[in-house]
Amino acid sequence: MKTLRNSLFRITLPLFSLIGESQALIHLSHNRNTTPPDAVLSPQSVAGTSDCAAASANATFRLSFVSYGNYTALPGQGEDDGGLAPRQLMSMSFAVANGANGVYTICAFPLGHLSGAGAGAGTGEPEPATWVDDASWQACADRRDSDGKHRFTIATGAVFNRAERFLAVNQTWFCHDDVGRLVAYTGIANGSLTMGCVDGGELGGYHVENCTAPDGTLPVTLL
Template identity: 65%
Template sequence: MRTTLFHTLFLFSSIGISQALLLLARNSIIGATADEDDALTTQAVSGNSDCAAASAETSFSLSFISYGNYTSIPGEGEDDLSPPQLVSMSFAVSNAANGVYTICAFPLGHLTVPSDGSGAPATWVDNSAWQACADRKDSDGKHRFTIATGAAFALSDRYISVNQTWFCHDDAGRLVAYTGIANATLNLTCADGGEVGGYHVENCTSLDVSLPVTLL
């Protein structure tokens, strides 16, 4: 399933790389149907029954961790809208404090075209900056608020960071906000995925990891 997720990324380049990653991750990893869409965007209040107490020593669980590098094969796919290269990261993350499960999927940089008019091919520029993950919605029965998650991944040293701001409403009716961050160096196993749809594929995966969270 993880390989299939990236084998079809290039088909969605015309709707935007990050949106394609999110759509594919949500449907391929979670197996969501149209009827389940609300469950992906709204966290049940019951999932926060021990949120305040658990937030003091919570953890982020990362699963379905996958890095993909798609490079177009010369002479193939030149007439379509697919980019000549796509480097991306995706994974699912679950917060033990509130049970919220969301998806992080983003490109690890961008293509740049030389400005000297030489006609040289575009090159990939790495970017390890923070990227937004899919937001989740929560409710205390009266108000709705957003649980925001972000992630950053440095390919050079395989260092990943995840942060999240969440809310607990199980402590004497008070709404309390928490922000936490977790970091780790991933042990990626890479494989040559061969040629797929005019691209040469490199795919790297990691075992699931549980990361202790430091509250900010």
């Protein structure tokens, strides 16, 4: 069992690395707004705006570079590893900008998990790993903010329902534009995406379907 599990990890981890690289290329090729890609992808700290507290009352999340990838194994993929290579992998990624403080962050996560790899019941033969959809909340990249004396973590999460093309994003951020007063806000935004899909060719033994959605702005409800 341990050997089979290790084999599966060796197969899937490089594939997810390829998925990440392909998504990044998709982002950079869809130059659909005026924000430089390096500004969107940069992990550097971003100071709060002077009207953060006031803007938080009517905050919005600006979505860009929205991309969903569906990776289906080509015929013969996994035949030399006992069927351990998963038949399907799916991923979601996008950039989100908080209109209250101007902070960008990146969300990129699989839309499920692998299950079922191991020895077959009563046969000793390996069972193929299967892809299980998972529409649960996923953590996005954390960002850092500062009031000049202290540093804070801006935490973001997202969930995408593939069947309904429904996306929700939440975030906790801090405003420090009022002298001597630090205020934390948590907000959530959601909406249905209008996505168009194209054939992305082959990558790492898989056929790729790339789906993208136009940039858009979602109103935020404070929690």
